[in-house]
Amino acid sequence: MSRTTISADRVMDRIERLARIGKLGETGVRRLALSPEDREAVDLVKRWMEEAGLTARVDAFGNLIGRLEGRDPEAPALMLGSHIDTQPYAGRFDGIVGVVGALEAVQTIAENGRVPEASIEIVSFCDEEGCRFNKGLFGVRGLLGKLEEGELERADKDGVTRREALLAFGGDPARFAEDELPPGRVSAFLELHIEQGPVLESLGEPVGIVTGISGPLWWTVDLYGFAGHAGSVPMGMRRDALVGASKIVIGLQALASGTKGAPTVGTVGSLRVFPDSRNIIPEHVQFTVDLRDIDLARRDRLENHLRTLLETVCQEHDLRYEIREDTNSEPRYCAERIMNAIRASAGELGMAKLPELMSGPFHDSLAMSHYCDYGMIFVRCLEGISHNPKEYASPEDIAAGTELLYRTALKLSGLESKPTEEG
Numbered sequence: 001m002s003r004t005t006i007s008a009d010r011v012m013d014r015i016e017r018l019a020r021i022g023k024l025g026e027t028g029v030r031r032l033a034l035s036p037e038d039r040e041a042v043d044l045v046k047r048w049m050e051e052a053g054l055t056a057r058v059d060a061f062g063n064l065i066g067r068l069e070g071r072d073p074e075a076p077a078l079m080l081g082s083h084i085d086t087q088p089y090a091g092r093f094d095g096i097v098g099v100v101g102a103l104e105a106v107q108t109i110a111e112n113g114r115v116p117e118a119s120i121e122i123v124s125f126c127d128e129e130g131c132r133f134n135k136g137l138f139g140v141r142g143l144l145g146k147l148e149e150g151e152l153e154r155a156d157k158d159g160v161t162r163r164e165a166l167l168a169f170g171g172d173p174a175r176f177a178e179d180e181l182p183p184g185r186v187s188a189f190l191e192l193h194i195e196q197g198p199v200l201e202s203l204g205e206p207v208g209i210v211t212g213i214s215g216p217l218w219w220t221v222d223l224y225g226f227a228g229h230a231g232s233v234p235m236g237m238r239r240d241a242l243v244g245a246s247k248i249v250i251g252l253q254a255l256a257s258g259t260k261g262a263p264t265v266g267t268v269g270s271l272r273v274f275p276d277s278r279n280i281i282p283e284h285v286q287f288t289v290d291l292r293d294i295d296l297a298r299r300d301r302l303e304n305h306l307r308t309l310l311e312t313v314c315q316e317h318d319l320r321y322e323i324r325e326d327t328n329s330e331p332r333y334c335a336e337r338i339m340n341a342i343r344a345s346a347g348e349l350g351m352a353k354l355p356e357l358m359s360g361p362f363h364d365s366l367a368m369s370h371y372c373d374y375g376m377i378f379v380r381c382l383e384g385i386s387h388n389p390k391e392y393a394s395p396e397d398i399a400a401g402t403e404l405l406y407r408t409a410l411k412l413s414g415l416e417s418k419p420t421e422e423g
Contacts, residue, residue, distance in 0.1 A: 028389030091391025338375030
């Protein structure tokens with residue numbers, strides 16, 4: 001790659017400083033959405049934005065928004081960003097690379113005395129992960145006026161509701177309407193992110209172009225049986241909710257594995273048992289289902305098979321079930337004009353034809369795709385590990401991704417020549 005314009009040292013210093021907030025062991029991070037640690041991290045990034053000459057604010061949804069004013073403040077803005085909240089057992093790079101990289105790109109534009117025609121905004125979206133309140137993309141959906149009824153009453157494992165956490169964080173449900181993004185205010189959204197998969201590493205490439213995001217289907221499933229003494233109720237007379245749940249977990253694994261090389265994935269990531277005693281037959285099991293595919297028709301077929309499996313298992317074990325649909329999104333494809341801008345920028349950097357790949361994980365881009373054109377740049381991560389303290393992306397790869405983001409932002413903001421729709 002040719003000489004970089006951005007400051008790679010500044011990027012890595014900021015990533016490391018954020019990693020100290022909610023530090024978990026040697027390399028892990030636990031910084032749950034709307035927690036005191038999350039607010040500390042938001043305040044730190046807000047200070048960096050202001051030091052870079054941006055205006056910065058935290059909106060009613062808990063989103064941190066920085067803005068470099070353009071010559072025409074009324075023109076639709078270019079938006080860059082990602083998130084800085086984490087999973088409970090996380091690494092230092094998921095989301096963080098996208099926020100720090102976006103700030104570096106815009107700060108580099110400002111330091112070089114460039115003034116874009118339209119403004120450029122950086123957003124650190126609130127609660128992308130969704131692990132605390134079991135529904136993600138909260139901040140970006142709030143910004144777009146897409147929150148669902150009852151979301152603020154969702155409670156975490158300690159009984160704290162999202163409303164309570166948001167108010168403590170400094171958000172304000174009473175101001176939601178005034179902080180929603182009006183139509184036409186943003187022209188494009190661009191997100192830098194670690195791949196969270198092994199494709200780029202297998203190809204020996206530091207960065208790649210995302211072509212689309214798989215559509216996630218999230219359920220919370222409750223199975224209800226009947227508690228009894230583990231020593232006295234005969235096996236054939238039991239209504240064991242955990243046995244039923246176990247068959248459904250195995251069935252989901254078989255369904256997702258049987259798609260003959262397709263990028264279908266199915267996961268049960270959380271399971272809670274009541275009464276949770278070794279000598280009581282489980283009466284109530286709650287578990288999550290995460291089913292994803294880039295092919296919506298195939299995912300719909302698997303969903304129908306899973307519903308049939310649930311019905312069959314519950315009849316066999318005399319159980320009752322309830323399904324709550326937490327997320328249901330169709331696959332979304334990146335805009336050709338943005339991919340062309342990334343391709344042209346890569347060419348300037350002396351990169352050969354970059355790999356182009358889909359994203360299995362969803363991102364804030366998934367929600368933004370319903371508002372404006374979007375694009376994503378992936379950075380290689382070691383062994384594809386993510387949502388784990390061993391998550392790692394090298395400084396060199398992060399610098400390459402940030403430089404590519406910077407040069408693409410120049411094109412999308414009109415500061416450099418733009419490629420055509422056809423490339």
